[in-house]
Amino acid sequence: MKALVVDDSALMRRQIGDILTRGGLEVVTARTGAEALARIAEDQPDVVTLDINMPEMDGLTCLSRIMEEFPRPVVMISSLTEEGALATLEAVALGAVDFVHKPGGTVSTALREQEDVIIAKVLAACGARVRRAMGLRQRLVARRDAIMRAPTRPRARGASYGPGNEALTLIGASTGGPAVLEEILSALANDYPMPILVCQHMPASVTRHFAQRLDQCCLMRVEEVRRQTELRAGTIYLARGDADMIVQERGGNLVASMLPASKEHAWHPSMSRLVASAMKTVTADSLIGVLLTGMGDDGAAELAELRAAGGHTFAESEDSCVVYGMPRALVERGGASEILPASQIAARLERVAHARMRGQARAPQRRSSWA
Structure with a gap:
C-alpha cells in the first residue's frame, strides 16, 4: 500500500514518512497542496496524510480538491490548537476519514509519541469507505x-x-x-x-x-x-x-x-x-x-x-x-x-x-x- 505525505515542513515529511514506512507502507511526499494533487494523479496513493497549515493552498482547500477530483481516504495531521480543532472538524465534514493531532505544534519534534496511533489510523484508512x-x-x-x-x-x-x-x-x-x-x-x-x-x-x-x-x-x-x-x-x-x-x-x-x-x-x-x-x-x-x-x-x-x-x-x-x-x-x-x-x-x-x-x-x- 502506498501513502502520500503532504506537509510543507521537511522535518514533518521525514518524520511522518519514517513512521509510515515502519508501518509497512510505501511513502511518497509532497510539499504543497498543488504538488499533492499532481502526485495523486501520478502515483495513485491508497491514502493521503495532509497538514492543514500550508502556504499557497491550505489543507482544507487541498482536501476539497482531492474529494472532488481524486476521492480517496485522507487522514488530517494538524496542530493541537483551538484553530486546529475547528479546522479538523471542517476537514471531517469535507470528507476526511480521520485525524491525528501533532503534539507540540505545527512543527513537532515529539511526533514519535503518536507513532502507534498514526500507523493504526492510516492503515485503517487504507480500507475505508470515502463519504461524499x-x-x-x-x-x-x-x-x-x-x-x-x-x-x-x-x-x-x-x-x-x-x-x-x-x-x-x-x-x-x-x-x-x-x-x-x-x-x-x-x-x-x-x-x-x-x-x-x-x-x-x-x-x-x-x-x-x-x-x-x-x-x-x-x-x-x-x-x-x-x-x-x-x-x-x-x-x-x-x-x-x-x-x-x-x-x-x-x-x-x-x-x-x-x-x-x-x-x-x-x-x-x-x-x-x-x-x-x-x-x-x-x-x-x-x-x-x-x-x-x-x-x-x-x-x-x-x-x-x-x-x-x-x-x-x-x-x-x-x-x-x-x-x-x-x-x-x-x-x-x-x-x-x-x-x-x-x-x-x-x-x-x-x-x-x-x-x-x-x-x-x-x-x-x-x-x-x-x-
Missing part, C-alpha cells in the same frame, strides 16, 4: 426540512428525569463517526423521549467544538459533559475527550459523570465503560445501544450482553460504514438486534425509543443493583 460530503449535506438539509414541517408533540425542553422515567440511548463511534453522528442526530425530532449519551473517540481539544457544531444542526440540545451532569430527556450528551463517561444515580436522579481514562480500555471516551455503568444503574430493557463506524471493538462485548439481557441494540451496516470494525465486532458476537445503514438508524431509533417509553409508562422500571 456534498451528498451527505443534501440529505441532512432535506431531512431537517421534513422534520421542521412535520408536527411534533410539545415538550418542555430539559424536563426532569428521575424514577419511573429511566431510559437511555447510548451511542459509540470512532473512525468516520463525526459525519455519521451529524447525519443521525440531526435527523431526530425534538420530542425524542430519552437522553442520548455519545462516546466519539476524539481528543478533548475537539469535543467541545464538536458539541457546538452538533448543537447548531440538531433539533435536540447538545452539550459536552465535563463534570457531573443531571440527565434530562430531549438532550444529547457528548463525552469530553481523553476521559470516560459513566452513568450513576445521585439523589434519586440519573447523572453522567466524567472519570480519568481507564487504562483497562484502549479507546476513549470508552463505550465499553459507559455501557457497563448504565447496566449497573438501570434495567437492561430501559437501554438502547448503537455502535457506529470505527476501528476496534469498543462497546461490542457490553452491547452483546445488553441485548442478551433484554436491551435493544443497533449496528451500522457495512455498506455505510467508513470503517466496519466496531459494528462488525458486535454483529459477530450476535449482539445486534438490528443492522441498518446510517440513513435508516434515526427513524428506527425514534420508533424503538417511543415504544420503550410507552412500555415503561405501563410498568415503570426500577434501578437494578445487578452488576
Whole structure:
C-alpha cells in the first residue's frame, strides 16, 4: 500500500514518512497542496496524510480538491490548537476519514509519541469507505426540512428525569463517526423521549467544538459533559475527550459523570465503560445501544450482553460504514438486534425509543443493583 505525505515542513515529511514506512507502507511526499494533487494523479496513493497549515493552498482547500477530483481516504495531521480543532472538524465534514493531532505544534519534534496511533489510523484508512460530503449535506438539509414541517408533540425542553422515567440511548463511534453522528442526530425530532449519551473517540481539544457544531444542526440540545451532569430527556450528551463517561444515580436522579481514562480500555471516551455503568444503574430493557463506524471493538462485548439481557441494540451496516470494525465486532458476537445503514438508524431509533417509553409508562422500571 502506498501513502502520500503532504506537509510543507521537511522535518514533518521525514518524520511522518519514517513512521509510515515502519508501518509497512510505501511513502511518497509532497510539499504543497498543488504538488499533492499532481502526485495523486501520478502515483495513485491508497491514502493521503495532509497538514492543514500550508502556504499557497491550505489543507482544507487541498482536501476539497482531492474529494472532488481524486476521492480517496485522507487522514488530517494538524496542530493541537483551538484553530486546529475547528479546522479538523471542517476537514471531517469535507470528507476526511480521520485525524491525528501533532503534539507540540505545527512543527513537532515529539511526533514519535503518536507513532502507534498514526500507523493504526492510516492503515485503517487504507480500507475505508470515502463519504461524499456534498451528498451527505443534501440529505441532512432535506431531512431537517421534513422534520421542521412535520408536527411534533410539545415538550418542555430539559424536563426532569428521575424514577419511573429511566431510559437511555447510548451511542459509540470512532473512525468516520463525526459525519455519521451529524447525519443521525440531526435527523431526530425534538420530542425524542430519552437522553442520548455519545462516546466519539476524539481528543478533548475537539469535543467541545464538536458539541457546538452538533448543537447548531440538531433539533435536540447538545452539550459536552465535563463534570457531573443531571440527565434530562430531549438532550444529547457528548463525552469530553481523553476521559470516560459513566452513568450513576445521585439523589434519586440519573447523572453522567466524567472519570480519568481507564487504562483497562484502549479507546476513549470508552463505550465499553459507559455501557457497563448504565447496566449497573438501570434495567437492561430501559437501554438502547448503537455502535457506529470505527476501528476496534469498543462497546461490542457490553452491547452483546445488553441485548442478551433484554436491551435493544443497533449496528451500522457495512455498506455505510467508513470503517466496519466496531459494528462488525458486535454483529459477530450476535449482539445486534438490528443492522441498518446510517440513513435508516434515526427513524428506527425514534420508533424503538417511543415504544420503550410507552412500555415503561405501563410498568415503570426500577434501578437494578445487578452488576
